[in-house]
Amino acid sequence: MSLPNVKLYHKAAVLASLLPIHQNKPPPQWVSIEQQWLQSQDIQTTLWTLPHLRANITKALPATLTTLKIWDDTRKLLCSCHPTPLSTPIKTLIHTIPDFNFRIWNRCGVFYIYSLLEKGELASFDYLKTAYTLPNTAYYSYLQLRSWWKTQIPHPIPQITTILTHFEKSIIADTPAVKPISTIYKLLLPQQGIKSLTCVRSWEKDLNQTLPEQTWLAAANATRGLTFCASHLETTRKNFYRWYMVPTRLATMDPQLSSTCWHCKQEAGTFLHIWWKCIKLQPYWKEVISLIHQHTSITIPNSPKALLLLMWDTEYPKPIKYLLLHILVAAQNLIAKNWLSPTNATMRELIRHLSQIGKFESNISRIPPNKSWRHEVWENWELKHPT
Ligand SMILES: [Zn+2]
Known part of the structure; x- marks a missing residue:
C-alpha cells in the first residue's frame, strides 16, 4: 500500500507556505506578524542566510522557529546547488557582501542569483547591462558579486537547464505554484532507484561527475x-x-x-x-x-x-x-x-x-x-x- 508519509507531508505543507513570500506581490498577512518578532532582519533574508550567519532570532515566534528548522533540515533536498542555491534572492546577500547595493539590481528586474548566469558562469557586466538595462553605477556591486561568486558558486555549473529543482522553479517563476505541497513532498521523499545506491554515489565521487539515472x-x-x-x-x-x-x-x-x-x-x-x-x-x-x-x-x-x-x-x-x-x-x-x-x-x-x-x-x-x-x-x- 502506498500510504503517504504524514511527517514529510506536514513538512511539505510548512515549506509550501514559504513560496508566497517570494512572489512579487504583497506578502500574506502572517508575514507581517512574524516579521515584527524577527526585529530588524527581513524574513526572506533570514530564510536564505545560513544558520550560523543569521542575526539573533531567539525572539522569533515558535511558528517561525519551526519553519526555519524544517527549512534548514531540508534545504539540501529542495535546492540543487550548494552552499548557495541559485534560487537565492539577491537581496539576501547583504549579510555576506558588506555594503552590497541589491536595490539597483532589483529595480532592473534581477531578483535571483539564477538571473546572473550565462552558460553556467557568472555573466559579464556588459551582458547583464544589455539584458536588464542596468545603469553603469551597478558596476561596483557587480565587482562585489564577482568576488563573492568565486567562493560560493561551483565552477562552472553543469547542465544549467536542469539544475533548478521544481521548488526553486516555483520560487523564481513569480506565479503561484501548481500543487506546491505535492511538489515539495516528492522532493522530500527518500531517493529511490539506482541513484540512491551507495556504490553509485561512490562512483560519482570518484569520477567527479554526476550522471543521469538512465546512464x-x-x-x-x-x-x-x-x-x-x-x-x-x-x-x-x-x-x-x-x-x-x-x-x-x-x-x-x-x-x-x-x-x-x-x-x-x-x-x-x-x-x-x-x-x-x-x-x-x-x-x-x-x-x-x-x-x-x-x-x-x-x-x-x-x-x-x-x-x-x-x-x-x-x-x-x-x-x-x-x-x-x-x-x-x-x-x-x-x-x-x-x-x-x-x-x-x-x-x-x-x-x-x-x-x-x-x-x-x-x-x-x-x-x-x-x-x-x-x-x-x-x-x-x-x-x-x-x-
Ligand atoms: Zn598503485
Missing part, C-alpha cells in the same frame, strides 16, 4: 545477455557494486593493515587506484585499448568510466559492441585473477582467455534456440588468433 541503469545492464557463463561476468558485476576489499577499505576495518596500494606501494590503495589509476596498471589498460583498436578500429578512452563501468558515448553496431564488452569483461577478470601479483597479465594471456570464452560462446550460439550471429564474431577472432 547508470544502462551501465548496470550493460552485460545483460552477453554470455551464458555467469562466472565470466562476476568481476564486472562486483566492480559495479564496488564489492572488492581494497587496501583503504581494509585499513579502516583493521588499523594494523596498510592502506597503501599492493602494486606500486606508493599511493593509497583506493578502489579507483587499484582498478585503474595505479601506475603499475596503466600499461595494461593501454595494451587492452590497443587490442580493442586492432579488432574493432575503435579507440575507447582510457577512463574508468569507459573501461570499468562500460559507459561509452557512442552506440556501436551489435557485433562490435559484443566483442568490446567481452574484451573489457575479460580484461577485468584478469586483473582480479592477478589481484596480489606484482605483475599484470600479459596480452597473450588475455587473448588466450578470450579464445576460451569464444569457443564456449561460439558453440552455444550455434545451438537452437540460441542460434545467433555471435559465432561469426568468434570465427573472426579465431582467424586472428588461431589456437
Whole structure:
C-alpha cells in the first residue's frame, strides 16, 4: 500500500507556505506578524542566510522557529546547488557582501542569483547591462558579486537547464505554484532507484561527475545477455557494486593493515587506484585499448568510466559492441585473477582467455534456440588468433 508519509507531508505543507513570500506581490498577512518578532532582519533574508550567519532570532515566534528548522533540515533536498542555491534572492546577500547595493539590481528586474548566469558562469557586466538595462553605477556591486561568486558558486555549473529543482522553479517563476505541497513532498521523499545506491554515489565521487539515472541503469545492464557463463561476468558485476576489499577499505576495518596500494606501494590503495589509476596498471589498460583498436578500429578512452563501468558515448553496431564488452569483461577478470601479483597479465594471456570464452560462446550460439550471429564474431577472432 502506498500510504503517504504524514511527517514529510506536514513538512511539505510548512515549506509550501514559504513560496508566497517570494512572489512579487504583497506578502500574506502572517508575514507581517512574524516579521515584527524577527526585529530588524527581513524574513526572506533570514530564510536564505545560513544558520550560523543569521542575526539573533531567539525572539522569533515558535511558528517561525519551526519553519526555519524544517527549512534548514531540508534545504539540501529542495535546492540543487550548494552552499548557495541559485534560487537565492539577491537581496539576501547583504549579510555576506558588506555594503552590497541589491536595490539597483532589483529595480532592473534581477531578483535571483539564477538571473546572473550565462552558460553556467557568472555573466559579464556588459551582458547583464544589455539584458536588464542596468545603469553603469551597478558596476561596483557587480565587482562585489564577482568576488563573492568565486567562493560560493561551483565552477562552472553543469547542465544549467536542469539544475533548478521544481521548488526553486516555483520560487523564481513569480506565479503561484501548481500543487506546491505535492511538489515539495516528492522532493522530500527518500531517493529511490539506482541513484540512491551507495556504490553509485561512490562512483560519482570518484569520477567527479554526476550522471543521469538512465546512464547508470544502462551501465548496470550493460552485460545483460552477453554470455551464458555467469562466472565470466562476476568481476564486472562486483566492480559495479564496488564489492572488492581494497587496501583503504581494509585499513579502516583493521588499523594494523596498510592502506597503501599492493602494486606500486606508493599511493593509497583506493578502489579507483587499484582498478585503474595505479601506475603499475596503466600499461595494461593501454595494451587492452590497443587490442580493442586492432579488432574493432575503435579507440575507447582510457577512463574508468569507459573501461570499468562500460559507459561509452557512442552506440556501436551489435557485433562490435559484443566483442568490446567481452574484451573489457575479460580484461577485468584478469586483473582480479592477478589481484596480489606484482605483475599484470600479459596480452597473450588475455587473448588466450578470450579464445576460451569464444569457443564456449561460439558453440552455444550455434545451438537452437540460441542460434545467433555471435559465432561469426568468434570465427573472426579465431582467424586472428588461431589456437
Ligand atoms: Zn598503485
